Amino acid sequence: MKFGKVTPEILGELTAAVGKDVIFTEEIHRMAYSRDWSPREDKDIHLPDVVARPRTKEQVAKIIEIANKHRIPVTPFAGGTGMGGGAVPLYGGIILETKGMNKILEVDVDNMTATVQTGITIWDLNQALKQYGLYFPQEPESKKASTVGAAIACNNDSTFGIRHGRMVDHLTNAVIVTGEGKIVRLGRRKALCSNSGYQLNWLLVGSEGTLGVIVEATVKLIPVQKTRMVDMIVFPSLRDAMHAIRDIIHAGLALESAHINCRQRLKFYTHSYKEKYGHEPEIPDWAEALLGISFASAEEKNKVVKFSRDYALKICQRNHGQVVKEVEITDGWWASKYTVNFTPFKQKWPDSQREKKFGAVDCGIPIGRIEDAYKRYLEIAKKHGQQILGMCVYHERPNRLSPSISFAVFVDDKDPENVQGFYKYVREMSEMAIAMEGTSATYIGDSEFKTPWIGEVEHQEAYEYMFKIKKAFDPNGIINPGKKFPIEMFGYER
Ligand SMILES: Cc1cc2nc3c(=O)[nH]c(=O)nc-3n(C[C@H](O)[C@H](O)[C@H](O)COP(=O)(O)OP(=O)(O)OC[C@H]3O[C@@H](n4cnc5c(N)ncnc54)[C@H](O)[C@@H]3O)c2cc1C
Incomplete structure (x- = not known):
């Protein structure tokens, strides 16, 4: 059996249903x-038959109903910043572009929630929330382009994960359109x-658009943060940096962010220093880890922030850390994480990746094995001919050492040959993470590259149950085919 194509007749059906x-x-x-x-070869592109840009969930339902009838693939596409091929229409069919669904449906100030159409970008949502003094803290660096729907689908890492957590800490309910075109609300209102029952809204978190198109979501908010202090500290080892975070948390301080970079990544944050002084900053030879931290508060001129920061720096020193004095480096790091105010073409990923692409494996490794x-x-x-870019350890659950690690290379x-080497690198790194009792994916997901072997390598007997869940939502395997489950599992041929 093969997937259907959008013929002129089916095109007529689609336009009659939702409009030209x-x-x-x-x-x-x-x-x-x-x-x-x-990262993929220049020529490795997959053209969809058509692009649909619906504005309502009813339109999404009509499109999927028609697609399901003719077994045509439907691939949800948001900002296109995914790093694993998740939104690539591998088998053609319909791209379901979600950014036309970008309305805020409700801001409930008392209950501190927002209900949105999921095509809204995280940036636009936060701009609109300012007038209420509220803020959605699930913020990836790509917030200007990436959407709330994709953040759910990808289980994003956030700059503020160690304080405010991940999507499971925010998502109270979502509306999806299933593979049969049914509109279903999953979750617990506010x-x-x-x-009660199963927590199906959480099943969507990390589903990578394979269970249906997420069209609406209700998320928890926090007050806008008005005071913040940011620091960077160098350590002689990754272990010391991890211990510093552990001790800060268990001293009772509420870190807002805590990211450990290996030595190689330092150069991404030194541009403004170089511009000012004309040379690279001197970093001690012994420095192997660079910890960036922040503390924040919803109050103006808050003393708790200053106290927490000073106390945390003492803990870092106790763990052999040395504070980075060059404010330009700390500012460069924070700009790249949070403000998106990079100096044009001089941001941390040199020259906007014109020469080479940023590629990463996103493993979760137990804390003692980093x-x-x-x-x-x-x-x-x-071994696989990849140029090392560096490692960054994010922590993504509130008040926990909870590593989500980006092992990055330039592709x-x-x-x-180099691109093929990258795919081999992804597999071997994933196997390594699993052998260390961790996981192969934390924010990029199974996507396109891991799908062919992920069942065998990561899930074993659980994979069969996952496939049953997939079929319950998408019986004909038309939603984002080739992601999480090879199409042959549904009986399709390539
Ligand atoms: C410069 C840069 C910085 C980044 N920083 C971070 C970071 O800090 N943290 C992080 O976690 N990631 C980061 N990423 C990766 C990426 O931005 C995230 O994974 C993001 O969630 C992708 O959003 P998007 O809107 O571009 O989604 P897309 O790439 O369009 O789609 C991603 C996946 O979500 C699915 N999808 C999208 N919308 C829906 C929907 N409504 N319903 C169902 N499925 C849907 C797609 O099918 C696809 O599988 C970064 C990427 C870049 C290029």
Whole structure:
């Protein structure tokens, strides 16, 4: 069995159902949705048959109903900044572009929630929330382009994960359109805790657009943060930096962010220093880890922030840390994480990746094994001919050492061998993480690259149950095919 194609008759059906202004067929439109931010060969693009840009959940339902009838793939596409090929329409069909669904449906100030159409970007949502003094803290660096729906689908890492957590800490309910075109609400209205039934809203978190199109979501908010202090500290080892975070948390201080970078990543934060002084800053030879931290408060001129920061720096010193004095470096790091005010073309990913692409493996490694994992990363990247960019350890659950690690390399997308080497690197790093009792994916997901082997390598007997869940939401396997489950599991041929 093969997937269906959008024939002129089916195109007629689609436009009759949702209107001509929702369906785009010109090649120039289709090209724009033929790849995402994942490292892939220049020529490795996948053209959809058509692009649909619905504005309502009812339109989404009509499109999917027609697609399901004809077994046509439907791939949800938001900002296209995904790094694993998640939004790439591998088998053609319909790109369901979500950014036309960008309305805020309700801001409930008393209950501190926002209900939105999920095509709104995280940036736009936060701009609109300012007037209420509220803020959605689930913020990836890509917030200007990436949407609330994709943040749910990808289970994003946030700059503020160690204080405010991840999507599971925010999402109280969501509305999806299933693979049969049914509109279904999952979750608990505005309650964040429940043990009634199964927590199906959380099943969507990290689902990578394989269970349906998420069209609406209700998320918890926090007050706008008005006071903040940011610091960077160098340590002689990754272990010392981890211990410093542990001790800060258990001293009772509320870190807002805590990211450990390996030595290689330092150069991404030194541009403004170099511009000012004309040379690279001097970093002690012994420095192997660079910890960036912040403390924040919803009050103006808050003394707790200053106290917490001073106390935390003492704890860092106790763990052999030395505060980075050059404010330009700390500012550079914070700008790259949070403000998005990079100096044009001089941001942390040099020259906007014109020469080479940023590629990463996103592993979760148990806290005691990070040093070992780092050594293995250097070896595995070298073995597969990858240029090392550096490791960054994020912590993504409130008040926990909870590593989500980006092991990054530069990939030359004009060199097919180098791109193939990247895919081998992804697999070997994933196997390493699992052998260390961790996980292969924390924020990029299974996506396109891990799907062919993820069942065997990561899930074993649980994979069969996952597939049953997939079929319950999408019986014909038309929603984002080739992601999480190879299409052959549904009986399709390539
Ligand atoms: C410069 C840069 C910085 C980044 N920083 C971070 C970071 O700090 N933290 C982090 O976690 N990631 C980061 N990423 C990765 C990426 O931005 C995130 O994964 C983000 O969530 C992708 O959002 P998007 O809107 O671009 O989604 P897309 O790439 O368009 O889609 C991503 C996946 O979500 C699915 N999807 C999208 N919308 C829906 C929907 N409504 N319903 C169902 N499925 C849907 C797609 O099918 C696809 O599988 C970064 C990427 C770049 C390029």
